[in-house]
Amino acid sequence: MDFDHVMRSQHDSPSSVRTEEVTSDVRKGPWTAEEDALLANHVKIHGEGRWNLVARRAGLKRTGKSCRLRWLNYLRPDLRRGNMTLEEQLLILELHCRWGNRWSKIAQHLPGRTDNEVKNYWRTRVQKLAKHLKCDVNSKQFRDTMRCVWMPRFMEQIRASTGQFQASAQGPSDRPAEDPPRTHGIGSGYPVYDDHRDSLPELSPSVSSSDSSDPRFSSSPSPNQAGGIGSECFGLGLGDGPNYWTGCAQWWQPGVDAGEQEDSNGCLVGEDSLESLWNEEDAWFLQQQLLE
DNA sequence: AATTCCGCCAACCGCAGGTTC
DNA sequence: TGAACCTGCGGTTGGCGGAAT
Numbered sequence: 001m002d003f004d005h006v007m008r009s010q011h012d013s014p015s016s017v018r019t020e021e022v023t024s025d026v027r028k029g030p031w032t033a034e035e036d037a038l039l040a041n042h043v044k045i046h047g048e049g050r051w052n053l054v055a056r057r058a059g060l061k062r063t064g065k066s067c068r069l070r071w072l073n074y075l076r077p078d079l080r081r082g083n084m085t086l087e088e089q090l091l092i093l094e095l096h097c098r099w100g101n102r103w104s105k106i107a108q109h110l111p112g113r114t115d116n117e118v119k120n121y122w123r124t125r126v127q128k129l130a131k132h133l134k135c136d137v138n139s140k141q142f143r144d145t146m147r148c149v150w151m152p153r154f155m156e157q158i159r160a161s162t163g164q165f166q167a168s169a170q171g172p173s174d175r176p177a178e179d180p181p182r183t184h185g186i187g188s189g190y191p192v193y194d195d196h197r198d199s200l201p202e203l204s205p206s207v208s209s210s211d212s213s214d215p216r217f218s219s220s221p222s223p224n225q226a227g228g229i230g231s232e233c234f235g236l237g238l239g240d241g242p243n244y245w246t247g248c249a250q251w252w253q254p255g256v257d258a259g260e261q262e263d264s265n266g267c268l269v270g271e272d273s274l275e276s277l278w279n280e281e282d283a284w285f286l287q288q289q290l291l292e
Numbered sequence: 293a294a295t296t297c298c299g300c301c302a303a304c305c306g307c308a309g310g311t312t313c
Numbered sequence: 314t315g316a317a318c319c320t321g322c323g324g325t326t327g328g329c330g331g332a333a334t
Contacts, residue, residue, distance in 0.1 A: 028303080028304075029303075029304090029327095029328095030302075030303080030328085031302090031303090049320090050319085051319080051320075052318085052319070063304095064319075064320085065304085065305095065319090065320085065321095066303075066304080068320075068321085069302090069303065069304085070302090070303085072321095073301095073302070073303085074302080101323065101324090102322090102323090103322075103323065104321075104322060104323085115321095115322075115323080116301080116302075116303085117301085119323075119324085120300070120301055120302090123300095123324095124299065124300060124301085128299085
């Protein structure tokens with residue numbers, strides 16, 4: 001029997017339900033350590049969901065909404081902390097190209113990251129760069145610059161840092177039989193998408209992992225290459241759903257500092273960032289785009 | 293040393309869609 | 314069937330800390 005059902009059958013009644021925000025002394029603002037402990041303890045025992053009930057039963061003078069947000073964005077044990085890794089930044093760029101401001105959907109592909117984090121990253125980093133380049137973050141020019149300039153640079157840096165891209169590009173037959181499906185990684189244990197395609201529209205016409213010349217690993221595409229600027233230069237072959245991230249269960253261990261974690265596992269720390277990839281070439285690229 | 297500016301991020305708000313009664 | 318309520322999402326804001334002046 002699930003928590004929802006238990007809570008409903010045991011505690012709900014027409015008079016006890018629907019009392020959200022009836023109490024006038026609803027607390028707002030930063031959470032205290034005591035509140036965190038109350039919420040975490042309650043969720044640990046009873047599970048997630050029914051947040052209004054959680055708020056009341058845990059003795060919190062918070063709205064259910066507030067409790068849910070605090071849990072999802074801060075207290076969840078599987079949350080990651082620290083800077084975005086190169087892989088994560090690359091993934092955000094790619095997924096945003098595909099889905100736009102669907103933060104929660106994008107966050108689903110970044111284990112341990114929240115939609116709030118992804119959204120904040122986008123607003124503080126990516127939009128800042130768009131401002132630098134004096135163009136709209138949603139403009140075609142900016143998106144093309146992301147796809148055709150920054151993303152190849154990210155890939156190049158990832159490749160340079162790990163030297164494992166080639167291994168990742170190997171066909172399925174090169175994978176050990178016990179490999180979790182669809183999760184061969186850029187860095188050790190970090191998943192990369194392959195041919196298990198979802199029902200989403202593709203960025204590129206066809207990308208198959210069995211293709212040893214997988215275009216997703218090609219870097220620095222020239223404006224004249226097939227597809228060209230303005231077309232979908234990159235198809236990472238993104239999948240949909242948690243299956244793609246099973247490698248991360250091994251890669252990420254809760255309770256360990258993110259930086260240490262990544263270092264010890266050979267994964268990239270977030271020292272390299274979008275900002276570090278920006279240079280005057282991008283302004284030139286944009287200018288060329290506008291001239292076309 | 294004091295003040296101002298700016299970036300980051302936690303938290304709130306409003307809305308939409310789903311669920312319950 | 315419709316009102317009340319719940320949940321989740323995306324946009325926005327306010328506070329804090331560090332950098333710049």
